[in-house]
Amino acid sequence: MINIEQMAIILDALPDPAFILSRSGKYVAIFGGQDKRYYHDGSNLVGRYIADLIKPEKANWFLTQIEKAIVSQKLEIAEYELSSRDVKGLPDEGPEAPIWFEGRIQALSFEIDNEAVVLWVASNISERHQLEIKLRELSDTDQLTGLFNRRKLEQELKQHFDTYTRYATPTSLLMFDLDNLKSVNDNLGHAAGDEVIKMVANLCLTVIRKNDCICRFGGDEFIIALPNTLLPDTLQLAQRLQTLVRAALSQYAIGDTQVTVSIGATTISKADHSYEEMIKRADLALYQAKNEGKDRIIVI
Numbered sequence: 207m208i209n210i211e212q213m214a215i216i217l218d219a220l221p222d223p224a225f226i227l228s229r230s231g232k233y234v235a236i237f238g239g240q241d242k243r244y245y246h247d248g249s250n251l252v253g254r255y256i257a258d259l260i261k262p263e264k265a266n267w268f269l270t271q272i273e274k275a276i277v278s279q280k281l282e283i284a285e286y287e288l289s290s291r292d293v294k295g296l297p298d299e300g301p302e303a304p305i306w307f308e309g310r311i312q313a314l315s316f317e318i319d320n321e322a323v324v325l326w327v328a329s330n331i332s333e334r335h336q337l338e339i340k341l342r343e344l345s346d347t348d349q350l351t352g353l354f355n356r357r358k359l360e361q362e363l364k365q366h367f368d369t370y371t372r373y374a375t376p377t378s379l380l381m382f383d384l385d386n387l388k389s390v391n392d393n394l395g396h397a398a399g400d401e402v403i404k405m406v407a408n409l410c411l412t413v414i415r416k417n418d419c420i421c422r423f424g425g426d427e428f429i430i431a432l433p434n435t436l437l438p439d440t441l442q443l444a445q446r447l448q449t450l451v452r453a454a455l456s457q458y459a460i461g462d463t464q465v466t467v468s469i470g471a472t473t474i475s476k477a478d479h480s481y482e483e484m485i486k487r488a489d490l491a492l493y494q495a496k497n498e499g500k501d502r503i504i505v506i
């Protein structure tokens with residue numbers, strides 16, 4: 207049998223800090239979380255109130271989570287970021303950077319000082335959180351160019367389409383495809399073709415604005431989404447891009463065969479039911495640009 211003294215030692219040895227918090231946000235007790243590599247010592251907080259130690263917005267968030275667990279009587283799980291500077295009374299010793307926590311919050315079946323209480327176990331998940339950010343970045347990014355990939359562009363366009371239906375703010379699209387990349391690959395090698403694709407990506411980054419979204423849509427095909435932009439500005443950007451590409455890639459010409467861009471341009475229309483219709487229109491315009499002899503901009 208475990209006796210009371212052993213029980214106290216076990217509670218102190220809990221790897222993650224476990225807080226007993228009252229409905230009104232009082233730190234009733236704190237156990238465990240002794241390893242200073244992962245946690246700050248919270249023993250100074252006992253007897254004090256969340257609202258007195260943490261800024262109102264965050265304090266309210268904590269109180270809401272406590273209330274949720276008390277009302278549901280089920281295990282509640284929430285992730286949050288907190289640094290020692292966010293909580294008055296925490297010692298400096300402990301992690302310097304803000305910590306990402308997973309809070310596991312369970313209402314207890316008894317009251318303390320006539321108040322409902324919860325057990326709040328706070329686990330340091332900073333490493334996992336960083337990994338999740340990295341994975342998200344990787345899943346949104348094209349490996350060769352570092353631009354967004356098609357998946358991310360489609361997410362963005364969906365949002366722009368929703369914004370358009372609500373506030374009528376227009377989004378325009380440029381879809382473009384390199385002309386004669388095959389000739390570079392065949393004559394100068396695949397690595398040179400890769401260089402060309404990367405150069406075009408970097409040129410695009412120099413002409414777009416902060417809110418524009420550029421993606422590598424496929425092999426040598428790119429899309430730039432331009433939120434809050436009408437056709438005249440879109441066409442200006444297309445012309446700049448066309449001129450820049452022609453000049454920058456002249457070194458890859460094979461005889462008379464130059465690497466240029468064919469561009470299809472379009473803007474959102476009242477008749478569109480989804481962002482896919484915009485992409486289809488831009489694709490049609492691009493197809494026409496290729497058919498009419500490449501190195502040109504077609505608007506549909």
Ligand SMILES: Nc1nc2c(ncn2[C@@H]2O[C@H](COP(=O)(O)OP(=O)(O)OP(=O)(O)O)[C@@H](O)[C@H]2O)c(=O)[nH]1
Pocket residue numbers: 350383384385386387388389391395396397398399400403424425426496500
């Ligand atoms: N080096 C390299 N080449 C690629 C990559 N992705 C696609 N390509 C090449 O890009 C070419 C795309 O085909 P096309 O669009 O028909 O070739 P193109 O010479 O640009 O033809 P036009 O568009 O008609 O001018 C193919 O030769 C692909 O092998 C890549 O990541 N690296």
